[in-house]
Amino acid sequence: MRDNGIEPKIIEYLKTPPSFNELEKISKLLDKRPSDFTRKGESEFKDNQLVDLIDKDQEMINAMIKYPKIIERPIVVKGQKAVIGRPPENIMELL
Numbered sequence: 001m002r003d004n005g006i007e008p009k010i011i012e013y014l015k016t017p018p019s020f021n022e023l024e025k026i027s028k029l030l031d032k033r034p035s036d037f038t039r040k041g042e043s044e045f046k047d048n049q050l051v052d053l054i055d056k057d058q059e060m061i062n063a064m065i066k067y068p069k070i071i072e073r074p075i076v077v078k079g080q081k082a083v084i085g086r087p088p089e090n091i092m093e094l095l
Contacts, residue, residue, distance in 0.1 A: 017068040023061045029082035034060040037072040
C-alpha cells in the first residue's frame with residue numbers, strides 16, 4: 001500500500017478487538033459470512049469447538065470478539081469496500 005502512496009491505519013486487533021458492530025460491518029463490506037473470514041486452523045477455534053457456530057453468524061462474531069486470533073488477517077477496508085489481504089494481490093482491488 002505504501003508503494004502506492006497510501007499510508008494504512010493499522011489496527012492491532014489483539015490489543016483492541018473489533019466490536020460486534022465493526023465485525024458485522026466488515027462482514028457486509030467483504031460480502032462474506034463471519035465464518036468465511038475465520039481462521040479455522042487456529043487452536044482457539046479447534047479447542048473451543050467453534051465449528052459448531054459455523055452457520056450462526058451472530059454467535060461466530062461473538063466468538064471472534066472473545067478469540068480475536070481466529071479472525072482472518074489482514075483485512076483491508078477502503079470506503080465501502082473490503083478485502084482479505086491474502087494473497088497480497090487482493091489489496092490491489094481497492095487501489
